[in-house]
Amino acid sequence: MNLGDILILILQVYFYAVIAWVILSWIPTSSTHPLGKVNVFLDRIIYPVILPLRRVIPPLRLGGGMLDLSPIVLIIGLRLLMTLVARSF
Secondary structure, three states: HHHHHOOOOOOOOHHHHHHHHHHHHOOOOOOOOOHHHHHHHHHHHHHHHHHHHHHHOOEEOOOOOOOOOHHHHHHHHHHHHHHHHHHOO
């Protein structure tokens, strides 16, 4: 494994962590529940990246609810970064 493969693997794990974080955000759990503990862990690794995006990209108002586009932008950005890393190594 070279450096590019390791970077792509890290980005892929983070990519799937973001997807899991989005799905778990739809499931109400307490912090003592096993899924709640996973959600707390994912919050700790994803919030440092997602909060700056949320400052730049405001949520869309849809009727009575809001749609947060920052996870979608992060997922697209991670895929683009994986492609760039794959092409450069």
